[in-house]
Amino acid sequence: MITSNRPVMEWGEVFGDQVVATAILDRLLHHSHVLTIRGDSYRLREKRRSGLIRPQAGGSSSQDGAGLRPPPPCEEA
Numbered sequence: 001m002i003t004s005n006r007p008v009m010e011w012g013e014v015f016g017d018q019v020v021a022t023a024i025l026d027r028l029l030h031h032s033h034v035l036t037i038r039g040d041s042y043r044l045r046e047k048r049r050s051g052l053i054r055p056q057a058g059g060s061s062s063q064d065g066a067g068l069r070p071p072p073p074c075e076e077a
Contacts (some may be wrong), residue, residue: 002028 004011008025012018039047047053 006014012019012027015021015024044053048055
């Protein structure tokens, strides 16, 4: 199991190379099941409830991977 708080589209920045990120994602996502969890984490929600951070207008965070779609599967040669 691999988890990330960064959208797939940002992995090029994370690895410093878009080609390397694409190759890594290609191998990771082949024969994989991708689950996208939307909404705030429990820690973030508790911080908002306790008043440590202000609630965000409009509900959940846009940094949580909402709308994230994995790349299409590779075709077998």
